[in-house]
Amino acid sequence: MKTCNPNKNWSSLLSSLKRGSTPKGGGSMASCLVLLTLMLVIVSCYRRPLEVMEPTKTQLKLIVDWETHFGQKPNGMTVMIWGDGWTKPYVNSTNNVESMHLELDPGHYRVIVMNKSFSEYGTMRFFDTNDFDNIVARGTDITQYTNGPWDEGITYMPDPEMIGCAVDEFDVTEDMLLEQVTFYPYKEWINAHRYANTRWMQEPDGTYSTTVLVHKEVTKLNVWVRIKGIEYLRSMIGNINAMADGFQLSQYWRTTDERYMLFEREKWALTYDTDTVGVRRMYYALPVFGLPHGKEYVAQRTEDNNVLTLYVTLVDGSTRTFTFNVGKEIKYRGLEENIDKSLDPELLIDLLMDLELELEIEIELPPVKPQSESSSGFDAEVDPWEDGGTIDIGL
Numbered sequence: 001m002k003t004c005n006p007n008k009n010w011s012s013l014l015s016s017l018k019r020g021s022t023p024k025g026g027g028s029m030a031s032c033l034v035l036l037t038l039m040l041v042i043v044s045c046y047r048r049p050l051e052v053m054e055p056t057k058t059q060l061k062l063i064v065d066w067e068t069h070f071g072q073k074p075n076g077m078t079v080m081i082w083g084d085g086w087t088k089p090y091v092n093s094t095n096n097v098e099s100m101h102l103e104l105d106p107g108h109y110r111v112i113v114m115n116k117s118f119s120e121y122g123t124m125r126f127f128d129t130n131d132f133d134n135i136v137a138r139g140t141d142i143t144q145y146t147n148g149p150w151d152e153g154i155t156y157m158p159d160p161e162m163i164g165c166a167v168d169e170f171d172v173t174e175d176m177l178l179e180q181v182t183f184y185p186y187k188e189w190i191n192a193h194r195y196a197n198t199r200w201m202q203e204p205d206g207t208y209s210t211t212v213l214v215h216k217e218v219t220k221l222n223v224w225v226r227i228k229g230i231e232y233l234r235s236m237i238g239n240i241n242a243m244a245d246g247f248q249l250s251q252y253w254r255t256t257d258e259r260y261m262l263f264e265r266e267k268w269a270l271t272y273d274t275d276t277v278g279v280r281r282m283y284y285a286l287p288v289f290g291l292p293h294g295k296e297y298v299a300q301r302t303e304d305n306n307v308l309t310l311y312v313t314l315v316d317g318s319t320r321t322f323t324f325n326v327g328k329e330i331k332y333r334g335l336e337e338n339i340d341k342s343l344d345p346e347l348l349i350d351l352l353m354d355l356e357l358e359l360e361i362e363i364e365l366p367p368v369k370p371q372s373e374s375s376s377g378f379d380a381e382v383d384p385w386e387d388g389g390t391i392d393i394g395l
Contacts, residue, residue: 057103058177061209064097064113069350070164070214073097074115080129082110088130093117101207106174112249113166113212123158124246137163137217138246139259139289150311150321151239157259159287165249166212176208217247219355221286221330223263225310229365230280234317238263238310240326244289252349253293261286263310290355291330298336301327310363315370322363329359 066073077097080089084107094100097115110132118126121137128134139157147154221240227233243261244254269283295301305327312320333354 057105058172059207060102060104060172061099061207062102062111062113063099063209063211064166065211065213066097066115066164068213069353070115070216074164076116076120078114078117080112080132082132084108089132099209104172106172106177108169108171110169110250111167111212113214114249115162115164115214121161121163123161124163132250135249136246136255137249138255138257142262145262148237148311150309150319154239154260156239156262157243157245159261160218160289162287163217164214165217165252166214167250167252168210168212170210215252215349216353217249217252217289218287219290219353221261221288222356223284223286223308223359223361225282225284225359225361225363227280227282227363227365229367230282232314232365232368233312234315235265235313236263236268236282236310237265238284238308240286240306240308242292242295242306242327244292247289252352254290254352256292256294258292261288288355290352291332296332296335296352298328298331301330303327306330308359308361310361312363312365314365314368316368317371318368320363320365322361324359324361326359331356 062079064077074097076093076095078091078093079100080091081102081104082089083104089112092100112132112135118129122140124137124139127136127138139160142156142158145156221243223240225236239260239262241260242258245257245259246255247253248255263284263286267284270280271283272280290296291301295305303325306325306329308324308326310322310324312322314320332351333356335348335351
């Protein structure tokens with residue numbers, strides 16, 4: 001292989017010039033050509049040391065605020081990021097719920113953060129997970145339940161597990177990348193950084209950080225039932241219709257599809273009435289997604305939009321069914337009083353996450369004799385709620 005040795009060529013030509021000899025053709029013109037040739041040889045053989053620009057992507061730190069609205073830190077989280085023109089998002093699930101380091105090219109990005117991963121939810125399924133605008137969570141079906149004569153043919157959605165989402169978008173600019181760039185000699189870089197070209201890296205120095213807020217996507221529906229003749233009650237079960245079957249992750253909106261929710265026998269609690277001394281009520285806190293989108297305000301609903309049904313078993317084994325139209329009774333706390341302010345998207349999200357159903361339902365049970373001494377009335381633990389008030393079930 002022919003190599004270039006500028007030092008050798010330079011020395012031989014200089015020696016020739018010193019001896020007064022010139023290349024064939026002679027004369028001063030020849031001397032100039034020799035000098036030009038020398039310069040071209042030297043320039044053509046000179047190479048600047050190779051340099052590598054690093055980082056080649058902007059270093060970011062995504063900080064997740066779980067405490068402000070969600071109220072607790074989960075054991076794991078999933079981060080989904082969409083860039084302009086991407087056909088599907090980057091998805092990363094991790095047990096580190098404090099933050100995530102990202103490497104991104106300059107551009108516009110949209111992000112969704114949620115607790116846990118898709119497969120870890122047993123009470124809901126996720127659809128259109130590649131589509132930022134349409135990704136949705138929907139409740140599954142209760143399978144371990146046998147319908148009675150009062151609810152024959154109804155399929156219930158299970159109580160949704162607690163899920164929270166943060167939705168945000170941001171730009172990564174060329175200036176952000178250039179401010180982080182350092183040039184390294186190639187030999188140094190290839191020895192120390194040859195594995196540093198993966199998309200997601202931890203670079204603690206010089207990163208840009210941003211915080212996203214996680215909002216609850218599950219709230220609770222509180223039901224209070226005042227019962228005259230409560231001593232004749234053995235058990236109670238019930239349902240309510242027309243509750244949202246899920247929510248759109250990127251919009252914070254509930255879905256428009258409706259499902260039945262079940263009030264299970266074992267989950268009713270007995271507590272004192274805060275308004276009337278000595279009077280006790282049955283209480284149920286039902287985890288729900290909320291009301292279907294488009295029916296958030298009372299004015300958007302009719303009385304029979306939501307129907308609450310209670311199926312009561314008395315101590316003598318007989319049963320009673322009570323039905324209530326409660327479409328006008330369900331209210332998002334503070335929403336009706338802040339209709340103008342609720343046009344602010346952030347405020348509306350906060351209001352929609354606190355659903356209250358305070359029903360002053362009264363049912364009267366007839367006096368009956370128990371079938372046996374072991375079935376002499378409703379038995380419930382009252383001590384924890386002796387002073388009345390709302391019981392917090394941890395949602």
